[in-house]
Each structure stands twice: as structure tokens, then as C-alpha cells.
Amino acid sequence: MGFLESWFETIGDIFITFRFSDAVDIILIAIIIYGLFKLLRQTRAGQLVKGLVILVITYAISAIFDLTMINVILTTIFEFAVIILVIVFQPELRRALEHLGRKNISKRTLLSPFTSKGDDMTIKWTKAINDIADSAAVFSYSKTGALIVIERETVLTEISSTGIELNSDTSVALFGNLFFNKAPLHDGACIIRDGKILSAGCILPLTDNKLINASLGTRHRAAIGMSEESDAVIVVVSEETGIVSIAVGGKLIRELDRKELFNKLIELIIPDELEKQDLFTALFKSRKEKKDEK
Numbered sequence: 309m310g311f312l313e314s315w316f317e318t319i320g321d322i323f324i325t326f327r328f329s330d331a332v333d334i335i336l337i338a339i340i341i342y343g344l345f346k347l348l349r350q351t352r353a354g355q356l357v358k359g360l361v362i363l364v365i366t367y368a369i370s371a372i373f374d375l376t377m378i379n380v381i382l383t384t385i386f387e388f389a390v391i392i393l394v395i396v397f398q399p400e401l402r403r404a405l406e407h408l409g410r411k412n413i414s415k416r417t418l419l420s421p422f423t424s425k426g427d428d429m430t431i432k433w434t435k436a437i438n439d440i441a442d443s444a445a446v447f448s449y450s451k452t453g454a455l456i457v458i459e460r461e462t463v464l465t466e467i468s469s470t471g472i473e474l475n476s477d478t479s480v481a482l483f484g485n486l487f488f489n490k491a492p493l494h495d496g497a498c499i500i501r502d503g504k505i506l507s508a509g510c511i512l513p514l515t516d517n518k519l520i521n522a523s524l525g526t527r528h529r530a531a532i533g534m535s536e537e538s539d540a541v542i543v544v545v546s547e548e549t550g551i552v553s554i555a556v557g558g559k560l561i562r563e564l565d566r567k568e569l570f571n572k573l574i575e576l577i578i579p580d581e582l583e584k585q586d587l588f589t590a591l592f593k594s595r596k597e598k599k600d601e602k
Contacts, residue, residue, distance in 0.1 A: 432503030433577055436478045440500075441570040443483035444545055444552045453547030454487040455497040455527055457512070458577060462538035464506075468499040471510035478505055489547075497530065497542075513537055517558070524560075531555035541576045543569070 363382060370379040385392070440456055447454045457464065472493060476482065478500070486508050487494050493509030500506065514526070515533035524532075531542040535555040542555040552569055553562040556576060564572065 429503065430578070434574075436500060436503040437570060437573045437577060439478040439480055439483065440543055440573065441566050442480045443487075444543055444564075444569055445566040446480065446484065447487065447545040448550040448552050451547060451550040452484075452487055452489065452545065453494070453527055454483070454543070454545040455512070455531060456483075456543040457497050457499050457510070457534055458541040458543070458573070459499060459501045459506070460539045460541065460577070462540060464499055464501070464538060464540060467497075467510055467512065467534070468501075468507040471496050471499070471507040473507045474505045475507075476505050478503070497534075512542075515558075520560075528553065528555075528560065532558060532560055535559070541573065543573075 363385070366378065367382040367386070369375070370382065440458075443456075444454065446452075457467070482505065483498070485491060486498060486505075496509035497512050498505055498508045499510055512530035513533040514529045515536055517532065517536075520529070520532060525546070525548070527544055527547070531544040531553070532555050534540055534542050536558040539557075544553050544555060545551070546553070551562060552564045553560050554564065554569070554572055554576075555561075561572065
């Protein structure tokens, strides 16, 4: 009974001294822990955490049963735990910090191309998305492999420098020439910036996620890897099956038809602030320009 009385008194003292700042502190810690679990889930880091848990359990067992040598070794390891964690989790920490940096950037800031360039940029992006969707449909039918990276807030200058600079308007014919299987740049990726093809034949980082489907080839692994290291949207067409997919945020959305791809790209690329009427006007103008070209 004495133990219970002491426990209730402790709980009562906590509630008496509880302040608003304590509530904020608890909420922030909960958010951080949730973010860490979300980061670790289905990644290589998750397996590493399991290994760390095993080490902690082993350390506890060594302390209970007085296993001196194991206890000394693990104590030494834990003394340098911070440095070890930074080294082991370096890719995950970098990805988390990049994600945090992008998270709080509003689409209304100067970093958004739509706010500074207005309707002209909307028209360019709508035309580019329309051309990408049309090209993907053609590639899907002919089973032509393709990899198209659409830049958003994360600047991809380092990636684009690995390819050949084009800085040209999008078109189905140009995409067809770039990804033709005997063309010199067909194995690389196209980078789209501000609704234009910035460069082609670019080399993308491959994902190191061991949990993705083993049947996915290098092109899909590159798409997922690029989406893990940036906020870019990557359109990928399989050379073997003709399946059209989108990689974004480390996830792969597969088996999209032309309409689904177009709608998904509009949703991901065009800011929510744009009025629907502006979007339809831009789409109408882009289609009209195509007819005039013919």
C-alpha cells in the first residue's frame, strides 16, 4: 500500500506542477518520434535499428549475469554511440534534413516558378505535362524505355550536369528521338525545368532500399533513388513491359494509363493555388498551339 500511495503522490505532483510549456514539449517530442519511425519504416535504417536493439538487450543481459568482457566491449561501443550513429545513418539523416528543409517551404514563396511568372509558366507546364503524358503513352505501346525527371523545389543542377544540356521546348517528337533505343542518350534521364527540357542523358542515383521489388530494373531503381534524394517527380516507362509509373517521395505508383498519368502530374506539379479555370485555359491554349503548328 505504501508503494501505491507514493506512486499516486508522485503522479499528483506531476499534474500540480504541469505547465503549458510541458505540454508543448511533449507534443514536439511525440512529433519527432513519429517522424523517426516514419523515416525508419521500410528502409535500410529499420534493419539497423533492430541490430541496435539487440545490442542493448545483450548489454542488459551481460550486466545481469556479470559477463564482464561483453559488458566492457558494449560499454566502449555505447560511449561512441553518437559518432557511430551519425556515420551509420548518414544517408537517412541527410534525407531527413533535406525533407525538413522542403517541408516548410510554401508554394507561394519566391522558390515557386508559378508565383513569379504567372500564366505563361502555367501554360508552359501544362503543355510539358501534356507532351510527357502523350510520349509515355507512345512509349508504353512500343515498349520504349524512358526516364523523365520533373524538377520541383529541389534544384537538380548537379544531376543535369551529368548529361547534355538542351534547354529546349518539350514535344512528343523530341522525346521520341531522345529515347529511341539506338540514340546515344536513350539510357539516361531527361531533366525538365520550368516546363522545358533542361538536359538529357543524365545519370541518376540508384536506390539502396533492399525492400523494393526484385523484378524492377535499373531504370526503376534510378527513378526511386532520385525521388528519395529530392522532391522531383519521375516518370518511368518499362522497356520490358511498357508499364508507365511515377516515382515520388521514394514510392512507385505503377500501371498508369495516359489519363491517369496526366491527372497525377497536374496534381503534383501545378500548385493548388491555381484556379481550375486557369488550368483549363492553359490546356486549351497548349492544344491550340499544337494544331497551329500542324
